[in-house]
Amino acid sequence: MKLKLMILDKNIITGESNQNDSWERVSNKLEEEYKELQEAITEGDRHHISEEAFDVAQVLVRIFVLLGKEKYDLLQLNRRHNKKLVNRGWKESKFINIFIK
Structure with a gap:
């Protein structure tokens, strides 16, 4: 299964823009x-x-984009989050991989 979530740019109907x-x-x-x-x-x-x-x-996704714009390392933040979950006793059953193209 492959899900696709878009990183949004501009809405051509409403004029909204996620660039700002x-x-x-x-x-x-x-x-x-x-x-x-x-x-x-x-x-x-x-x-x-x-x-x-x-x-x-x-x-x-918009939050991750904002963090990236502020130069936060999303991979490092993701590793810290996963480590926190493991430290709280959680075990994974599967992973969801997110690729940005």
């Missing part, structure tokens, strides 16, 4: 999408849940 993203905009969008995901889970509609879960994932 900010932590405030991302925070607001994350809150909006999180609430929509919570509503979908409450409804129990699996199709709606999947749509909103991908919307939350898309906001996470």
Whole structure:
């Protein structure tokens, strides 16, 4: 299985651009999408849940892009995160690989 999440550039309909993203905009969008995901889970509609879960994932991509723009090493941050999980007793069942092209 190969999933593709886009690193967004410009919206040709609304004129929005992620090139000038900010932590405030991302925070607001994350809150909006999180609430929509919570509503979908409450409804129990699996199709709606999947749509909103991908919307939350898309906001996470925006966060990773912002961190990269601020020169954070995403690989190092990812390793630290995984180490934290292992130190808390978690074992992996599989990995999701993310490649940026």
